[in-house]
Amino acid sequence: MNKIFRPLVMQEFAILIPFFLLLLFFYTRNEAMLNEITIFSILRTIAFPALIAMGMVQLMIAGELDLSTGAVMSFSAVFTAKLIRDLEFAVAEAVLIALAVSIIFGLLNAFLTIKIGIFSVIATIGTGFMIRGGSYLFTNGLPIYPLPESFALLGSLRPLNLSFTFLFMIALTIIVQILLRSSKWGTALYATGSNLKAAKMSGINTAKVKTICFVTTSFLSATAGLLTMSQLPGTPGDPIIGLNLELDILAGVIVGGVSLYGGRGSAIGTLIGVAFIQLVRSGLVIAHFNPYLQLPALGILLMIAVAWDVIRHKQRLA
């Protein structure tokens, strides 16, 4: 167990301090910050971006990133809704088809980045536009409903008053953390992101590693989209699902300690980073600040995290 958690102590400790200080600050502005309803609400909000971030963290450790996640989230939701309502597919069939399509999106991102050689940030912005555009085309910009109540079977579960999605995300975080620190997959990821040549020379199929990461990220994005629709009976398939969420996810992953240069990061740090982003968003509102402060605050937080990453990288090179 030490091998999994010991290396975290320094990195995540650094993120937790400002996290709790900020939480305390918001609490001093409004005691409702720490009441049960607020906390559970924030935890439910964290679940969706954190779920996707568990794919993104692996991808970024391997040295790439994906900005099409919000779009895939949206597409999976509307595509599934369309299959169920208009083409009369069974819920399970529609879900499987949507997940299969997400895998294709992941393979497309991998192809453009690895085979063609386009920088992943550009490639996935492009595919994101394409996929989000597809969502709007499917729906003419309108939500698709009604959906059968059975669709909400999983997502509306509330064990321990926490959403199924949240508990699923926690379980996934633990699994990813164990994989990163204790498995050949983890060492292959860190090597691929840190020194591509060393990884290849050691026989690691770096193209395969990155492809799996792209596919996983897309798959988790689609899963998040389906679970969003599944939260409450009657939630429609809406093309605006996941709008701009990829930026929150990216910010959360970077604040959580993942390096833009690849080769560094952890699942638990990512979870804390995503929680930090949601804390800023929710806390500003609950603490009676102007809600328009959210974007500038997140921008500043992101710049501090990136600057810290750049400084660390330069120190390593020196």
Added chain:
Amino acid sequence: MKDDCLIRVSGICKSFGHVQALENIDLDIYESEIVALIGDNGAGKSTFIKILSGMYKKDSGKIYHKNKLVEINGPHESSEKLGISTVYQDLALVEVQNVGINIFLNIEPTRFGFFIKYNELYRNAEKLIRNLKIDLPSVKVNVSELSGGQRQGVAIARALARGKNIFILDEPTAALGVEQQENVNNLILRLKSERKTVLLISHNLDHVFKVSDRIIVFRRGRKVAERRKVDTDKQEIVSLITGAIDG
């Protein structure tokens, strides 16, 4: 071909566009010897070792391993078919990982083929490091914290961990201080004592004359001379490199 001839190359040619990087290279490499490949910049040394290590494909010529003709189509095949492990000048180590993980990267001892047995990994790493007499504080130290000489040792240990018998070392003493160069020399001699074969590229004639058994001189893509160390001296080698004398 002599019985202990590990690798024979015959008529190797390679060009890049109009540039003839290698022309009709013939040479033999024998078991348990240290062969130094020297020459000026652009002589073709790096191109030659990249062909042997599978990074480049030769245009023509033949490569034999223990009398068997082989074709090398990539680094993995070079390792499998020729038993070659290459340590490039930049060492290609994963800075963010520790010594143990670097040594056994992608060949870690595992449970169920997936979960790494770290105790066994570090134990094996310590054994390798001890056998090579590399001075390290611990195998759990990150590579980024090591000196140049220590990193060279880790790179060689990594090559050794893969159980190969032929080592290609590209400028192993470049940018190292005197003491560290001496450590690398001792390391190379220890490889020979373990019946490993070393093909060494170096501009450092002191280093070459300390460790090698045979010296092969390249000039402008051709092999111009081959000498046993005991039959030559630095002056002759320099003259062969510059073309002042013919081989």
